[in-house]
Amino acid sequence: MTPTDLQRTPLFDTHAASGAKLVDFGGWEMPLHYGSQLNEHHAVRKDAGMFDVSHMCAVDISGSVPKSYLRRLIANNVEKLNVPGKALYSGMLNSAGGVIDDLIVYWRGGDNYRVVVNASTSVKDLAHMNRIAETYEADLSPRRDLAMIAVQGPNAREKVFAVRPEWRAAGEPLGVFFAAEIGDVFLARTGYTGEDGFEITLPSVDSAKLWADLKAAGVAECGLGARDTLRLEAGMNLYGNEMDETVSPLDAGMGWTVDLKTDREFIGRPSLEAKGQSVAFVGLKLLDRGVMRSHMKVVTAQGDGETTSGTFSPTLGFSIALARVPMAVAIGDKVQVDIRGKLVDALVTKPSFVRNGKALV
């Protein structure tokens, strides 16, 4: 793929002007960092940083019975969205119970929903979503006219209100995992960092001005590098690493998003129930020096497992990983990770390492 084949977000020129190091991320030319990935990481943990996430795809869903459609389409139960503005995280499964994508669905009131899907999976997602929609008279409208900026960190919300005071009235009372609509701006108290903040969806034409105003207010520009270390510290899954179409959500730490309490027949349910959970999804803390990466072998007393993501944790100062290991492995067990031929000791932890600036391991 040559650089000219890559897609660009409405903020591309802004990133280039800021000196971002740009890389191919799933067919999109995106900022990896703006100088130091570590400084960007720390800015989000201690103050406020912002990410261009316009490559993700918002899909508006309407029609006469969109709720019936979503009851079938996703593994979590859309009935949990009992207040307008509420958000729900879910997997969208194939009939074998594998994860086509993970997504967030928002109820916008009435028969209107918005689903936000990953960038690299958006084409296959829409093909699948459209195929299922035929039976439910649901209308899908991908919103490539919108940009998305995630502003994250303990001071993120205040800095957003500082540059857009007119958003405070609707934004300040928002609970975690709720969104408000202010004109054509969709302000959601969600994120992918383990910190407080907003994900702001707005018309593409307005995005560069918001970015510039936030930058002037001291919000650090952050790239995908920091986004990955932050989400991994927070123990959040990355599609393609922790799960894909061959992995059950029950084996990827997503059991809490799979609603088996009601008799709702969502796609993938029969396979999930037949197979059940086959591996434990855990965190690993490296006890010696070195850095765990994805697809490293994990040696345990109960058999081998594999890391799905690994990095050096800038907040904690040691390496952390997410891993699939045999079911009998327990939190607190000592295991070994094969780091390029060398077995290094690691401790099994819950798959979450840092929340709201605080270490959990």
Place this chain on the structure above:
Amino acid sequence: MNFPAELKYAPSHEWVRTEADGTLTVGISDAAQDMLGDLVFCGDFKVGESLSKGDTAGVVESVKAASDVYMPVDGEITSFNPDLDVAPEKINSDPYGAWIFKVKPTGSVDGLMNAAAYEEVVNAG
């Protein structure tokens, strides 16, 4: 990007300085640290071992990737920079000041590139 003229360079991005006593001081270039990004680990150097040119001498790891550091010539690794144990990020801030290891060479540095030739390699991507 900085390419000091007094140093020699390997195509695998190590820089080499010949000291007055004939020993070699080795680090990684400004271009190498820029490609790797923020470094978080530097170690596993085989001090006391005699290695051949091109052998793995040790490893540097950034937040995003691990990369081997190679022997620029045949010789014995005589020491590793202890500062890098605790502060590998010094390689990012001062790639030519933060030397990584020292070598008592048995081979010649004549096969290495000068700064201009190395700069061409970097620019060719």
